[in-house]
Amino acid sequence: MIGAHDGNGSPSAAGTAASRLLSATNIWSDAPPPAPTPVSRPAPQPEPVAPAAAPLDIVATKAAPVARARSDRWPPRKLSLALQGGGTFAAFTWGVLERLLEEPDIAIDTVSGASAGAINALLLACGLAEGGREGARSRLNRFWTRLMHEASFRSLMLIGGFSPAGSSVAFGPTLRSGQFDPFDLDPLRQALSRHINFAALHDAKCPKLLIAATRIRDGQQQIFRNDTITADVALASTCPPLVHCAVEIDGEAYWDGGLGGNPPLLRLVQETAATDLLLVQVTPTRDSYVPITLAAIDRRLDQIAANAALNAEIAAIEWTQAHAAPSLRLSRIAAEDSVDGLAQRSSTDLGRGFIRALHRSGREAAGRWLGQGVGGNAPARDQQAARAEPALA
Secondary structure (H helix, E strand, O other), X not given: OOOOOOOOOOOOXXXXXXXXXXXXXXXXXXXXXXXXXXXXXXXXXXXXXXXXXXXXXXXXXXXXXXXXXXXXXXXXOEEEEEEOOOHHHHHHHHHHHHHHOOOOOOEEEEEXXXXXXXXXXXXXXXXXXXXXXXXXXXXXXXXXXXXXXOOOHHHHHHOOOOOHHHHHHHHOHHHHOOOOOXXXXXHHHHHHHHHOOHHHHHXXXXXXXXXXXXXXXXXXXXXXXXXXXXXXXXXXXXXXXOOOOOEXXXXXXXXXXXXXXXOXXXXXXXXXXXXXXXXXXXXXXXXXXXXXXXXXXXXXXXXXXXXXXXHHHHHHHHHHHHHOOOOOEEEEEEHHHOOOOHHHOOOOOOOHHHHHHHHHHHHHHHHHHHHOOHHHOOOHHHHHHHOOOOOOO
16 A cells, blocks of 8 residues: 555534544543654565476465465464454454463564454554563553443444444434544544554564555555554544544545455465464354344344455465465464354443453463464463463553
8 A cells, every 4th residue: 555644734623513422531532643654665566476397385366476384383483363353342352462472482473454453453563563572462451441441432433343234223313424524533543643653563573564444436455554554544444434434545535444354364365474374253253043123133234244255265265275375374263152142242332341251252262272282282381271361450
């Protein structure tokens, strides 16, 4: 993606109904201004394809093919992450990341994310760049703890916690009409700037980032990388179409990144140097009940839509594994496997007990994944999965 910028220089929003609603609480209101726009860099050019005479273990993509030799060591030394968005369900990802950061031998190579998954990716990357593993754990902890204790309409907007269907049910035709003006994004931009130092994303210690937003003009997924990520990019990735206005970046208007791929998975395969990929999926795929109420139908439709593109990308990667890249190892940690009845819950639930339960379940699920070993054998040293959850700030 070519560069991005913040939209400043507009009149005050104090007179709008949306601004008054967002200003009703003081959550994240004392943030510094967002980081200056970084300079864009040209997209990499593809390299020549290796001759077919000597078969290589490669991933078949549009990017330059790279030979990859997978190690049988477990846990893997190098890992890339795909973080799905899903409103407050992404607190499960917080727990997964916290547990992974306790493994000193795992290096994070590339992280892709959309919507709330993008926010988790940015918190993780910024924390690693500025304070290492402990810095990343602390940054995630502060963000989610603050969101949980200062729950508000604004905080839900910050993590894309409204589905196109669910927002109309929760707030009625006023929000459905899309009458929120763009100045209402300022408090959210300030909130992101408080917790994320966007300049730190350019640091060599920062993992590679692939943050998705949906370009309204043609419906295509747009990927923003470290040197083009700003607060506006984060807002675009979490922008619910029926709650606030589109976010404009370099003359293009964007909506929530989860609409076109939640999270970007094929692009992650193309650009990562790791052979081990971990998908953290928070939106449920299964529901044993047939919904009959309008709210339940809307919720289920949203869950199906959120996973449709992801399922297609997983199928494409499975084909690639079978035909071109047997060394590629894709794992999945799904919140619905650890949280009973998740499909019946709302991704706008900001209850402290619910978010703590999601966080704890994420830690435990990551512990089980770390302990499975190669071929499903659990090494004794990885039985720490059941260790007590650390105290929250």
